[in-house]
Amino acid sequence: MNHSAVIFIFTFLLAGLEALPNFVLLFADDLGYGDLGSYGHPSSFTPNLDKLAANGLRFTDFYCTSAACSPSRAALLTGRYQTRSGVYPGVFYPGSKGGLPLNETTLAEVLKPLGYATAAIGKWHLGLGANGTYLPIHQGFDHFLGIPYSHDQGPCSNLTCFPPDIKCYGTCDVGVVTVPVMHDDTIVQQPVSFPDLEENYVNYATNFILKSAQKKQPFFLYYPSHHTHYPQFGGKEAAGRSARGRFGDSLYELDRTVGKIIQALEDSGVLNNTLVFFTADNGPELMRMSRGGNAGLLKCGKATTYEGGMREPAIAYWPGKIQPGVTRELATILDILPTFAGLAGAKLPQVQLDGFDMKPILFGNGVSERKAVFYYPIDPSETYGLFAVRVGKYKAHYYTRGADQSSTTPDMDCSPSAVLKKHDPPLLFDLEIDPSENYNLATPDNPVSKEVLEMIQGVKKDFEMGMVFGESEMNKGRNPALEPCCKPECTPKPSCCTC
Structure with missing residues (x-):
């Protein structure tokens, strides 16, 4: 690390003694390396993310740990390869018996002892289990609003994905309950109303930011978006807004969310004390053709170990702290936990971690401690x-x-x-x-x-x-009785699970 970088970090850490930094972790779904305007897509409409990239640090060589949803999310929140936690092979389903083991320490649990307010809003996909055993509220999060798994893991052929009444494209999974929305451990809607979903999420997220700021309480907001996973959906402010069709509309809705969260940080007076980090779980689902994402010049996509499956867009944004620019240093989602922990002064879990602190990269244009990607x-x-x-x-x-x-x-x-x-x-x-x-x-x-x-x-x-x-948590199998139903005793299941 060069001398100026050392001075910058030292000064930053001294300033951090006054107030613990806030963290906003934005995590897209099935987003390709070439999907954002700032990463070269000619027709994607992503003005807020592009502004973040222009005024923050854009990574060219940032990676997930698996080209599938659940294992990447496990690695993101624990700083450990999914092989260590047992979140493999594949992904969790509505009736999965397993989940992210409770003895794994999540990023939320790392920050909680320091007094952080924590919230997870969006796609969990790290297990549900009996009586909601594996939900976020049992993994260090004070609040959860979202879907406990992927929003295609339930029948969607008769559901509306875009207003006024554009039906979802495709059939999604059949033979299971319709997709629920949960608040903490309670189902508040089943099936989900896709056109209203993102607006409800954003309102909850901005309210969480404003309340935390009013209390002068540091916060960690984890926002794992459903966008741009199949089937694409969007509300009235997004429908028809993109030149890229329904995928573009879905991506634009994600971008609007980013803009609203940044605005909430500014309105609450905490923008300059908040690190915002954006990336995604794995590469694009190319089988959807024009309705799927784009890996740019990278090879292949989701479910492969080629670059298109595992190299992701990533942006770090912190006004006054992170200088605008582009870095070619190696980094992965594993590095987020030790980085956030280091900035907050939190104790790291006493287990084998696979991540490295990214502060040398973020502050002062330093060299990454990471030398290899697996x-x-x-x-x-x-x-x-x-x-x-x-x-x-x-x-x-x-x-x-x-x-x-x-x-x-x-x-x-x-x-x-x-x-x-x-x-x-x-x-x-x-x-x-x-x-x-x-x-x-x-x-x-x-x-x-x-x-x-x-x-x-x-x-x-x-x-x-x-x-x-x-x-392996996935090899514990599935039990249809574990599928979430807002009317637990109703018959016949799954069709009666509607509220």
Whole structure:
């Protein structure tokens, strides 16, 4: 770290003695690297996020830990790979018996001892369990308003997704209860009214900010949006506003939410004492074609370990603290917990963490402590281990596989017909000159590749030696009786669960 960066951080920390910083963590769903205007999309209408990027720090090399929803969310909130917490393979469903284990320490639980008010608003997707065992209010959050899993995990063919009465595109999951909205551990609406959902969320979020500010209480707002996951939806202020169709409208509604949250921070007088961080859980669901997201120049998308599946847009915004700019330093969602904890002066959990404090990157244009990124598939196992490893600018693929969620593109490597394939020697790409992973460097006529692969293999070996897989929460199975119903004793289920 350079001398000016040290002085900046020291000054910042001294100022922080006066008031603990607030944190707003905005987490998009199935958003591609190329979906925002600030990341190069020509027709996305994202003025608020673009303003955040222009006035904050935009990351070019920021990663999730899994190309699927639940495992990425577990890693985000715990600072630990999903393999350690057991949030694998795949995702949780309405009747899942498991969830994010209660002995895992979430970011909310890290901040609570310091007096933080905490709220989770939006998509939880880390389990429901018997009697709401795994809901946010049992994981360090004072308040929860949202859907306990993904909003496509219930029948939606007859539901309205856009006003005045535009039905949701597709059928979503069938044979389960309709999607509920919960306040803390109580169902307040079933099925969800999609056109009203985001407005209700925003009102709750801004009220939480204003009340916390009035009490002079530091706060942590976790806003895991449903946007832009399928089926796309939006309210009257978003419908028809984008040149990018229904996906664009959904994305625009997310952008409006960002603008309203920033406005609430400003109105309550806490904007200059609040770190706002925006990123997403995994890459775009390309199988939806124009109704899905876009990975830009990156290869493939959701459910793959190619760059399009796991490299995400990310923006850090803090007026007066974070200087506007662009960083090419490596960082991941694992790094958010130790960073927020470090800024608040909170104690870290006494467990193996996989994240690094990003303060050197955020303040003073320093160098990242993270030197490697590890890519697990959505169904990790000790048998196969890591599918890919990035060290510096080089990425080695030990296994590759396509996926249904990344189908429909001309690139057959993304298709489910591209079955699991082991590579010996591994495929090797220079992500600085070839971010699209087109040109394999591991060829006999490239003498550098052997040395680089040996270096990466050493990093991979060290990491895997320290990885202890937790018991799989998904493998605990499902029980239809656990599906949330606003009329618990009604019959016949699931059709009677309507309030």
